[in-house]
Amino acid sequence: MSNFAIVVHGGAGTITPDLYTAEIEKGIRDTLFEAVEAGYFLLREGEVAVNVVSHVVMVLENSPFFNAGKGSVFTNDGTHEMEAAIMNGANLDAGAACAVKNVRNPIVLARKILEKSGHVYLHGKGAEEFGRLYHVAFEPEEYFFDQFRYDEWRKIKASNTYRLDHSKDNAKKFGTVGAVALDIHGNVAAATSTGGMTNKKHGRIGDSSIIGAGTYANNATCAVSCTGHGEPFLRAVSAYDISCLMEYKGLSLEDAANYLIHEKMKQDHLQGEGGLIAIDHQGNIAITFNTVGMYRGYRRSGEKEHIALYKANVPA
Amino acid sequence: MSNFAIVVHGGAGTITPDLYTAEIEKGIRDTLFEAVEAGYFLLREGEVAVNVVSHVVMVLENSPFFNAGKGSVFTNDGTHEMEAAIMNGANLDAGAACAVKNVRNPIVLARKILEKSGHVYLHGKGAEEFGRLYHVAFEPEEYFFDQFRYDEWRKIKASNTYRLDHSKDNAKKFGTVGAVALDIHGNVAAATSTGGMTNKKHGRIGDSSIIGAGTYANNATCAVSCTGHGEPFLRAVSAYDISCLMEYKGLSLEDAANYLIHEKMKQDHLQGEGGLIAIDHQGNIAITFNTVGMYRGYRRSGEKEHIALYKANVPA
Numbered sequence: 001m002s003n004f005a006i007v008v009h010g011g012a013g014t015i016t017p018d019l020y021t022a023e024i025e026k027g028i029r030d031t032l033f034e035a036v037e038a039g040y041f042l043l044r045e046g047e048v049a050v051n052v053v054s055h056v057v058m059v060l061e062n063s064p065f066f067n068a069g070k071g072s073v074f075t076n077d078g079t080h081e082m083e084a085a086i087m088n089g090a091n092l093d094a095g096a097a098c099a100v101k102n103v104r105n106p107i108v109l110a111r112k113i114l115e116k117s118g119h120v121y122l123h124g125k126g127a128e129e130f131g132r133l134y135h136v137a138f139e140p141e142e143y144f145f146d147q148f149r150y151d152e153w154r155k156i157k158a159s160n161t162y163r164l165d166h167s168k169d170n171a172k173k174f175g176t177v178g179a180v181a182l183d184i185h186g187n188v189a190a191a192t193s194t195g196g197m198t199n200k201k202h203g204r205i206g207d208s209s210i211i212g213a214g215t216y217a218n219n220a221t222c223a224v225s226c227t228g229h230g231e232p233f234l235r236a237v238s239a240y241d242i243s244c245l246m247e248y249k250g251l252s253l254e255d256a257a258n259y260l261i262h263e264k265m266k267q268d269h270l271q272g273e274g275g276l277i278a279i280d281h282q283g284n285i286a287i288t289f290n291t292v293g294m295y296r297g298y299r300r301s302g303e304k305e306h307i308a309l310y311k312a313n314v315p316a
Numbered sequence: 317m318s319n320f321a322i323v324v325h326g327g328a329g330t331i332t333p334d335l336y337t338a339e340i341e342k343g344i345r346d347t348l349f350e351a352v353e354a355g356y357f358l359l360r361e362g363e364v365a366v367n368v369v370s371h372v373v374m375v376l377e378n379s380p381f382f383n384a385g386k387g388s389v390f391t392n393d394g395t396h397e398m399e400a401a402i403m404n405g406a407n408l409d410a411g412a413a414c415a416v417k418n419v420r421n422p423i424v425l426a427r428k429i430l431e432k433s434g435h436v437y438l439h440g441k442g443a444e445e446f447g448r449l450y451h452v453a454f455e456p457e458e459y460f461f462d463q464f465r466y467d468e469w470r471k472i473k474a475s476n477t478y479r480l481d482h483s484k485d486n487a488k489k490f491g492t493v494g495a496v497a498l499d500i501h502g503n504v505a506a507a508t509s510t511g512g513m514t515n516k517k518h519g520r521i522g523d524s525s526i527i528g529a530g531t532y533a534n535n536a537t538c539a540v541s542c543t544g545h546g547e548p549f550l551r552a553v554s555a556y557d558i559s560c561l562m563e564y565k566g567l568s569l570e571d572a573a574n575y576l577i578h579e580k581m582k583q584d585h586l587q588g589e590g591g592l593i594a595i596d597h598q599g600n601i602a603i604t605f606n607t608v609g610m611y612r613g614y615r616r617s618g619e620k621e622h623i624a625l626y627k628a629n630v631p632a
Contacts, residue, residue: 092552093585119547120551122518122519123414124415124439124519130518130519201442201445202433202443202445203438203439203442204435204438205414211529211553212528213528230436234410235403235436236408237527240556244557269407270408
C-alpha cells in the first residue's frame, strides 16, 4: 500500500479538560474522528488530496462544535461572515473566499473558485454571486445559529471589543478548522475555514483565507493549515514560511514547524499564539502549537487514528 | 551621508513607445519623477521608510496616469474598487484594505489600519467605516473618472470578460503603483496600490493588498512591491519569496528577483507576467520584469534620479 495520510484541526487555544462537559468533549472527539475517517477512506480509495481536504473540512464546517460554517461566531452586527481557502500542491492552484454570508460550506465555494473562476480570491457579495452560478448551497441565518456563541456575542456586543471564539471567560480559543493530506499519487493539499472573531467589525479578514498565511500547499515541500491569532500569522506569512524553510534552508517539516511556532512566533514583535498542522510529500506529519491545547486528529496508511484535545495527550 | 534610496513603479506590461503621444509619455515621466523626488527629499531629511513609501504612493494615486486612486479602472458595475497594502520592515507591522470605494488614497487607509486598527486586513464597507473614524478623505465617483479607462470599460462591459488595464487593444498593462525605500536609520518599507482589472466582477481581489504576495518588508532582508497578473503572483507568494530566498538560501537581492521573475514565473503552472521593485537593507536595488516594459524610477543617496518606461532603457 502506498503511503498516505490525513491530518485535521479544529482550532487551538486555552483548551483544558475542565472547560467541557463529558457530552461536549465526546461531540468534539466524535466529529474529529468522523473527519479523519472520512479522509482516510477516500485516500485509501485513491482519491486525490485536493478533493479529500475539501470533503474533510466540509465535515468540520457542518458541525456546530467548531467556528466554521454551521456554528460560526457572530459579527458586531449579529451576522456570520466566513472565510475559507484551499490549495492543490500538484499545480499550486488555489481558491479562496472571504466575507461571505449564508454559504453553507465556504470551503466548497473556495473549491469552485479554484476550479472555475480564473481567479484565486473573491470576496463578499461578488463571491456569493459566483457561488450561486455554480450551485453552491446557501442557508438562512438560523442555520448558522449556535446558542453558546450567541450568548458570548450578547455579552460583548455593546462594547468596542472583539474576541476570539471563547470556550469560557478568560479562555481563548482560536476557532478555525483545517485539513492537510498526502494522497497515494504523491500529491499534498491544504484547506482552512473559519467564522473569524466574535463581535468582529470593520470587515476584518484573518489569515485563514490568505494563500501563504493560513493555507499553503506544494508537492515539492508540504501542505500547511494554520490556526491562531490571525494578525501575527498574516505578518509572518506563516504557511509559506514552513515551505521556504524546507525548500531553501533544508529543514525537516518538524524542525520548520517548531522554528515557526516555538521561536519566531514568540518574538516580541509577533507574539503569535496558535498552531498548525502540516504534512510533507513523504508523509511526515507536524502538529505543532504554542497554546495549551489544540483540537486535532490524524491517521496514516496502515495505522489507527489518533484524536486529541489537550497538551497532555500530544498524538504526534 | 548615510545610505538611502527610493524606488517606484507604475505598473508593467506591453509598454512600447508607439503607444503614447509625446504629451502622455511626458505626463507619466513627470509623475514618476515627482514621486521619486518627493521620496528622496523626505529620506534625506531623515524621514522613516514607512512614512516615505506611503507619501510616494499617494503621489502616484493622485495621478490619473496610473490605475490606482484617481484614474482607477472600472468594475463590471461601473464603479471603482481599490486595494492597497503597506508594510514596515522595522517591526513587520502591516496594514491593508481591499474592495474599498470612494477612498481618495487607499494607501492612507492601509496606513491607518496598520497604526490604529489592531488588525492587518480590512475589506469593503467595514474598511471604509474605519477610515471615516480616522478622517481618511473620501471623494465622489467623478473624482476617480478617467475618459480613457471609461471608454475601455464601455467596450467590454456587456461581455463576460475582464481585462487588465489596457493601453491599447492587444496591449496588456498591469495597472499597479508601488514604492520601496531604505531610510538613513536602516529601515525598509513597501507600499502597493491598485484599481485592479477593468470590468472585474465577483469581488475579485488581486495580489497587491495581500501581505506576502504583492507587498512585503523586513529589515533583515528587503522590501518588495510587485505588479503583474495578480493570480500567479498570489499563488507564488511572490514578495515573501524574495525575502526567503535571501534569508534562507543566501541569495543576493538581484539573484532572488531574477529567479522569481525570469525562472519561477515562467514555469508552465504559473505563467506569471509582471515584475517587481525591491530594495535590501544595504541599499541594493532590483527592478525586474518579464514584460516588454515597466513604468519605473529610482534615486539613491548622492546620485541623480533615473526614470524609464521601456525595456530598451533599463536603468538598474
